Amino acid sequence: MASKILHVILSCSLLFLLQFQFSAGQNVVKAAYWFSGSEYAVSDIDSSLFTHLFCAFADLNPQTNRVTISSGNQARFSTFTATVQRKNPSVKTLLSIGGGGGDAIKTAFASMASQASSRKLFIDSSIQLARNNNFHGLDIDWEYPANAQQMANFGSLLNEWRAAVAAEARSSGKPALLLSAAVSYSSNYFGVINPVQAISNSLDWINVMAYDFFYNSNSGRITGPPAALYSPGTQISGNAGITAWIQAGLSAKKIVLGFPYFGHSLQLADANNHGFWAPTSGVVNGGATGYKQIKQFIAQNKATHVFNATVVSDYCYSGTTWIGYDDTQSISTKVNYAKGKNLLGYFAWHIANDDNWALSRLASQTWG
Numbered sequence: 001m002a003s004k005i006l007h008v009i010l011s012c013s014l015l016f017l018l019q020f021q022f023s024a025g026q027n028v029v030k031a032a033y034w035f036s037g038s039e040y041a042v043s044d045i046d047s048s049l050f051t052h053l054f055c056a057f058a059d060l061n062p063q064t065n066r067v068t069i070s071s072g073n074q075a076r077f078s079t080f081t082a083t084v085q086r087k088n089p090s091v092k093t094l095l096s097i098g099g100g101g102g103d104a105i106k107t108a109f110a111s112m113a114s115q116a117s118s119r120k121l122f123i124d125s126s127i128q129l130a131r132n133n134n135f136h137g138l139d140i141d142w143e144y145p146a147n148a149q150q151m152a153n154f155g156s157l158l159n160e161w162r163a164a165v166a167a168e169a170r171s172s173g174k175p176a177l178l179l180s181a182a183v184s185y186s187s188n189y190f191g192v193i194n195p196v197q198a199i200s201n202s203l204d205w206i207n208v209m210a211y212d213f214f215y216n217s218n219s220g221r222i223t224g225p226p227a228a229l230y231s232p233g234t235q236i237s238g239n240a241g242i243t244a245w246i247q248a249g250l251s252a253k254k255i256v257l258g259f260p261y262f263g264h265s266l267q268l269a270d271a272n273n274h275g276f277w278a279p280t281s282g283v284v285n286g287g288a289t290g291y292k293q294i295k296q297f298i299a300q301n302k303a304t305h306v307f308n309a310t311v312v313s314d315y316c317y318s319g320t321t322w323i324g325y326d327d328t329q330s331i332s333t334k335v336n337y338a339k340g341k342n343l344l345g346y347f348a349w350h351i352a353n354d355d356n357w358a359l360s361r362l363a364s365q366t367w368g
């Protein structure tokens with residue numbers, strides 16, 4: 001009897017070890033991206049509020065299929081880990097590759113991922129770059145593989161990447177590099193299905209970008225909640241996306257929920273019609289406004305601020321300017337949601353837009 005119980009306990013722990021072989025030590029991910037284009041000083045990051053920091057972005061050279069760090073980023077990237085570890089010696093850093101901007105990077109990713117030989121160049125150069133610059137891991141931000149073939153190639157890339165990272169760890173004797181990907185809010189991105197099995201097998205976790213909703217609407221721009229957690233009447237919400245990822249077979253413990261430290265600024269068609277789903281005549285100032293600037297806008301214009309608890313989204317308006325964004329109640333509700341759903345954690349894009357650490361501190365304290 002006793003030995004049978006012991007046997008059960010041993011096999012359960014073995015299963016546990018196998019299942020969590022990549023994620024040893026990641027009980028929670030409290031993360032944010034630092035974006036070099038923000039010109040925010042790395043030394044000013046309050047790293048005590050985070051368990052993981054993403055350094056964005058390394059580039060993919062479309063000619064060589066190798067990962068590179070641009071000359072303007074070299075000094076800040078190579079010292080990133082040492083700098084953020086001064087305030088928090090246990091914070092882990094990941095070098096993020098790619099980014100959302102432009103067709104060139106999408107084309108470069110699609111072309112690289114289409115052949116085993118170019119995938120190997122990408123993988124080997126990324127590992128070398130991470131080690132040479134003292135990062136603890138690598139993150140791929142390909143937005144997004146655009147069809148079934150590209151998704152299949154993305155899956156092959158992830159599986160080969162994991163094998164190479166494991167082999168490098170065996171030969172170097174160092175802990176394996178962490179591997180993550182920034183992915184669409186749902187496993188099913190408007191009909192294009194993510195390679196969930198490869199993601200599950202080969203990534204430590206995914207950063208789910210549950211924001212930028214209703215941004216590039218072709219059917220005329222409306223004041224949609226840009227990062228709604230719930231959105232009655234539409235399938236476009238953080239909860240709908242997270243539910244889809246889990247139903248597709250991904251463990252909640254591999255999911256990190258993303259929220260924005262920026263809002264969408266729109267011009268109302270009618271100053272008196274300022275709720276959600278109101279018509280607009282376009283974007284203001286390019287559309288994206290950082291949280292810090294939004295707080296200034298509210299103070300300077302005595303703008304009206306509304307938190308909608310049904311969708312979990314904030315907006316503010318003054319005159320015909322309308323900004324949808326996440327303020328403190330949205331952030332704390334989302335962190336509680338992530339914890340309640342047993343997700344691995346949360347991340348924010350991006351650090352420089354926080355307002356004197358208000359959101360990052362709140363998020364960290366809310367998780368506990």
Ligand SMILES: *[C@@H]1O[C@H](CO)[C@@H](O)[C@H](O)[C@H]1NC(C)=O
Pocket residue numbers: 232276277308309310311
């Ligand atoms: C919140 O937003 C939803 C969706 O647009 C809407 O139906 C609801 O009336 C709003 N709640 C409040 C209190 O304004």
